[in-house]
Amino acid sequence: MPEPFIEDEMTRAKRGIAWIRLEEALRATGCPVCAEVESAEKHYIEGLLYEYVLDAGVRKKLHQQHGFCTRHGKLALTAELTLKSDGLHLATMFETVMEEHLQLLDKQASRIKESTKVTSKRKRKPTFGAVDAGECFVCAFVKGTENIALHGLVYFSNDDEFIEAYRRSRTVICFRHAQMIVKEAADPIWARRISPRVLEVTHEKMKKMKTDLSNFIQKHDYQSAHDYTRDELDSYLDAVNFFSGQMRL
Numbered sequence: 204m205p206e207p208f209i210e211d212e213m214t215r216a217k218r219g220i221a222w223i224r225l226e227e228a229l230r231a232t233g234c235p236v237c238a239e240v241e242s243a244e245k246h247y248i249e250g251l252l253y254e255y256v257l258d259a260g261v262r263k264k265l266h267q268q269h270g271f272c273t274r275h276g277k278l279a280l281t282a283e284l285t286l287k288s289d290g291l292h293l294a295t296m297f298e299t300v301m302e303e304h305l306q307l308l309d310k311q312a313s314r315i316k317e318s319t320k321v322t323s324k325r326k327r328k329p330t331f332g333a334v335d336a337g338e339c340f341v342c343a344f345v346k347g348t349e350n351i352a353l354h355g356l357v358y359f360s361n362d363d364e365f366i367e368a369y370r371r372s373r374t375v376i377c378f379r380h381a382q383m384i385v386k387e388a389a390d391p392i393w394a395r396r397i398s399p400r401v402l403e404v405t406h407e408k409m410k411k412m413k414t415d416l417s418n419f420i421q422k423h424d425y426q427s428a429h430d431y432t433r434d435e436l437d438s439y440l441d442a443v444n445f446f447s448g449q450m451r452l
């Protein structure tokens with residue numbers, strides 16, 4: 204009788220969505236965690252505009268958090284343009300939010316006006332109900348996605364196939380995400396999962412970036428040197444992107 208095939212946990216995990224997304228991210232450039240998050244963020248915003256324009260929950264969040272943050276406001280505008288809309292989705296989404304904020308500002312202006320009429324000495328500093336924008340709900344979604352993407356990578360960090368794919372790929376885990384991996388290594392739940400190999404490969408990639416930067420700078424000193432490699436010419440971009448990532452909010 205042949206031995207029954209028992210699939211191990213890793214083989215099973217490699218059929219899951221986390222592995223598929225990671226493999227896709229490794230085919231791009233930049234940071235694979237940032238790439239996953241950026242893609243999810245884009246789809247989320249497009250979904251908001253095209254499926255949830257009339258959703259009361261979305262409007263409530265937009266109202267409570269006083270619109271999107273700057274980044275996500277810009278991305279929402281880009282999504283409208285990319286999807287060839289004249290702006291009707293965002294107009295519909297913001298109509299009631301605008302109405303509610305009109306009332307708020309009106310109330311605040313009245314309170315200030317009233318206070319100027321009061322001549323007696325005030326004991327306390329007046330508050331006119333100024334509001335602060337809370338965390339944008341797209342930012343909250345992005346943080347959740349980032350957590351999932353990072354732990355997906357951590358899960359596979361000890362797998363030979365992953366390490367080889369990461370070594371070969373043009374991606375490099377950005378500094379911030381590398382630091383998040385270092386932090387997770389101190390967490391007892393993730394500590395046994397994390398392999399330092401993923402950080403060692405990142406270190407090798409950083410060394411290459413540093414060499415490219417130095418060569419790029421040094422070759423400027425030679426009178427006739429125009430023999431820059433592509434990587435050397437891009438070295439300053441890679442350095443900035445490595446520290447900023449694509450998703451440093």
Ligand SMILES: [Zn+2]
Pocket residue numbers: 234235236237238376377378379380448449450
């Ligand atoms: Zn990153």
Ligand SMILES: [Zn+2]
Pocket residue numbers: 271272273274275339340341342343
């Ligand atoms: Zn945001």
